[in-house]
Amino acid sequence: MPKVIFVALGGARRTIDAAVGDSVMATAVRNGVPGIVGECGGNLSCATCHVYVHEDFLPLVGSPADLEDDMLDLAVSDRRPTSRLACQITVTEALEGLTVECPEAQP
Amino acid sequence: MNGGALIVGAGQAGIQVAASMRDYGYDGPITLVGAEAQPPYQRPPLSKEFLAGTADLASLHLRTPGFYAERGIDVVTADRIVRLQLSPAGPPGAGTALTERGRRLVFDRLALTVGARPRRLPLPGADLDGVCYLRVLDDATRLRAHLARARDVVVIGGGFIGLEAAAVARSHGRNVTVVEAGERLISRSVAPVISEFYRQAHARRGVDIRLGATVAAIVGEQGRVTGVRLTDALLPADLVVVGVGVVPRTELAEQLGLECDGGIVVDEFARTSEPAVVAAGDCTVLPNPLTGQGRLRLESMPNAVGQARVAAATLVGKPRPYTDVPWFWSDQYDLKLQIAGVTDGYDQIVVRGDPGTEKFAVRYYRQGRLLAVNAVNSAPDYLAVRKTLASPVPAAG
Numbered sequence: 001m002p003k004v005i006f007v008a009l010g011g012a013r014r015t016i017d018a019a020v021g022d023s024v025m026a027t028a029v030r031n032g033v034p035g036i037v038g039e040c041g042g043n044l045s046c047a048t049c050h051v052y053v054h055e056d057f058l059p060l061v062g063s064p065a066d067l068e069d070d071m072l073d074l075a076v077s078d079r080r081p082t083s084r085l086a087c088q089i090t091v092t093e094a095l096e097g098l099t100v101e102c103p104e105a106q107p
Numbered sequence: 108m109n110g111g112a113l114i115v116g117a118g119q120a121g122i123q124v125a126a127s128m129r130d131y132g133y134d135g136p137i138t139l140v141g142a143e144a145q146p147p148y149q150r151p152p153l154s155k156e157f158l159a160g161t162a163d164l165a166s167l168h169l170r171t172p173g174f175y176a177e178r179g180i181d182v183v184t185a186d187r188i189v190r191l192q193l194s195p196a197g198p199p200g201a202g203t204a205l206t207e208r209g210r211r212l213v214f215d216r217l218a219l220t221v222g223a224r225p226r227r228l229p230l231p232g233a234d235l236d237g238v239c240y241l242r243v244l245d246d247a248t249r250l251r252a253h254l255a256r257a258r259d260v261v262v263i264g265g266g267f268i269g270l271e272a273a274a275v276a277r278s279h280g281r282n283v284t285v286v287e288a289g290e291r292l293i294s295r296s297v298a299p300v301i302s303e304f305y306r307q308a309h310a311r312r313g314v315d316i317r318l319g320a321t322v323a324a325i326v327g328e329q330g331r332v333t334g335v336r337l338t339d340a341l342l343p344a345d346l347v348v349v350g351v352g353v354v355p356r357t358e359l360a361e362q363l364g365l366e367c368d369g370g371i372v373v374d375e376f377a378r379t380s381e382p383a384v385v386a387a388g389d390c391t392v393l394p395n396p397l398t399g400q401g402r403l404r405l406e407s408m409p410n411a412v413g414q415a416r417v418a419a420a421t422l423v424g425k426p427r428p429y430t431d432v433p434w435f436w437s438d439q440y441d442l443k444l445q446i447a448g449v450t451d452g453y454d455q456i457v458v459r460g461d462p463g464t465e466k467f468a469v470r471y472y473r474q475g476r477l478l479a480v481n482a483v484n485s486a487p488d489y490l491a492v493r494k495t496l497a498s499p500v501p502a503a504g
Contacts, residue, residue: 019165021166022166026166029169029170030168030169030170030171030174031170031171031173031174032126032170032174032177032178039412040408040409041149041151041408043436043443044443044486045436045445045486045489046409046434067486070487070490071486071490073487074486074487074490074491074494075490075494
């Protein structure tokens with residue numbers, strides 16, 4: 001099982017054994033990772049799973065599709081080049097060690 | 108269990124009450140009792156990704172077993188509360204419960220998150236094999252199996268559940284007919300322009316939509332469904348999906364003498380008529396969260412979650428009113444409908460964009476004040492309205 005590392009605002013790290021095929025949002029919510037809400041269950045309606053992807057993983061994770069891009073533009077408070085919605089990132093073996101940082105606030 | 112919080116119903120609202128009570132610092136025992144055998148799962152995908160076969164059961168689970176263990180949340184599955192009693196002498200909200208399997212529970216805080224059941228069709232043939240409802244995981248699993256072998260599918264009811272099931276069936280190449288008694292689709296929730304859009308969108312994709320159609324009987328041979336008889340036609344069917352609304356489960360609330368009116372009546376703090384007892388989710392009727400007025404049902408996952416957080420806050424003695432902007436979504440084919448706000452009482456609509464492009468939005472107003480939006484493949488419109496509704500606006504004069 002690939003590990004996904006969630007970094008909280010204060011720097012605390014939490015490592016979760018994630019299931020391949022799950023989204024990063026679902027991985028966080030099911031395990032009770034604070035800072036990721038995932039209110040809409042992963043259907044691009046709430047942007048409450050905003051994360052910053054660690055730069056090393058950006059090429060592997062890729063860029064947001066159109067609808068996600070709109071959501072990031074309109075819904076999140078501090079969008080950066082590394083911003084993604086965790087519900088749109090699927091865990092794969094290639095993403096072993098994926099590190100994402102939680103923002104200050106979710107909308 | 109001796110003392111602590113009892114949460115009756117282990118759906119989305121029940122889980123959220125438990126999780127939020129812990130978030131708010133409650134450290135007593137929490138017991139959650141659910142009738143279904145499976146650990147708590149998400150329902151919205153049942154008529155969407157799960158039915159389509161693109162999501163499996165594991166992906167539906169709301170939390171990991173480790174989450175419940177870590178937070179000290181005792182989840183009891185495959186059992187149900189059959190008797191509830193508040194102790195007349197004890198502190199408010201304290202009492203005892205009895206489960207179907209004979210377990211006796213003593214609680215000092217009580218939340219009802221019992222959900223709703225699908226409305227049954229009181230029709231000849233409604234119990235034939237191949238007639239399916241869609242509410243819980245077992246329903247969806249059965250429906251998925253039938254769908255795999257079906258050729259002709261008739262959907263009774265042109266609401267969201269029926270249309271989502273129709274979209275999945277049609278996407279699997281089945282012949283699909285939707286039978287709706289009213290003069291338009293989804294009439295309870297949206298303006299006629301949206302109803303008409305969905306009628307055309309389904310028709311374009313090959314679904315036969317029958318409006319104003321009355322079902323006389325479901326017919327079959329050797330116990331299996333073979334068709335649906337309308338007053339003026341016979342539709343062949345080897346699968347019938349019934350989606351004609353839900354009925355809130357109020358039996359336990361009625362045992363407690365709580366006020367019910369098409370659902371368990373709660374206030375903006377999720378308090379029932381016995382203020383120490385809270386209720387949340389599809390089983391409730393509540394004041395409009397944006398106005399504090401009226402009494403409505405918000406059958407949606409976001410409401411279950413939002414109202415459950417408020418219920419948890421009330422139970423831990425840190426009450427705050429429920430003011431979340433109601434929202435909802437429906438996926439049909441490649442069409443994502445997103446709704447924010449409550450349309451009740453609108454007197455004007457404004458259509459932005461062209462429904463013919465399958466990307467447009469409808470805004471609802473009352474006396475010039477924005478009430479709600481229905482956005483089809485238009486997330487920016489949806490988000491803009493949701494944001495506006497979330498910020499307090501002075502009433503237009």
